[in-house]
Amino acid sequence: MIKHIVMWNVRGETHEEKKATANFVKDAFESLSGKIPGLTKLEVGLDVSAVDYACDVVLYTEFDCQASLEAYASHPEHLRVKQVLGDVRVARYQVDYI
Numbered sequence: 001m002i003k004h005i006v007m008w009n010v011r012g013e014t015h016e017e018k019k020a021t022a023n024f025v026k027d028a029f030e031s032l033s034g035k036i037p038g039l040t041k042l043e044v045g046l047d048v049s050a051v052d053y054a055c056d057v058v059l060y061t062e063f064d065c066q067a068s069l070e071a072y073a074s075h076p077e078h079l080r081v082k083q084v085l086g087d088v089r090v091a092r093y094q095v096d097y098i
Contacts, residue, residue: 001065003097004060004063007092022057025085
């Protein structure tokens with residue numbers, strides 16, 4: 001198993017705009033559940049701490065193997081989500097680990 005974690009800061013001028021954008025990201029990634037071979041767990045969280053160094057959204061996923069994670073990167077459903085989200089992010093951080 002390999003774990004893939006991605007965190008984003010999203011666009012928005014106000015707290016309400018950032019919250020709406022974060023929810024948009026959450027819904028988009030949750031739409032992948034059950035559609036990606038080898039993706040065994042998908043969880044999306046929104047920050048509730050509101051500290052200035054926190055990210056707005058976190059994606060936690062588990063894949064059955066490295067090959068499944070690599071295939072996810074070019075899977076049509078994942079590419080669709082990336083296209084739908086466009087440039088809503090202002091920063092992105094990623095960690096993959098076993």
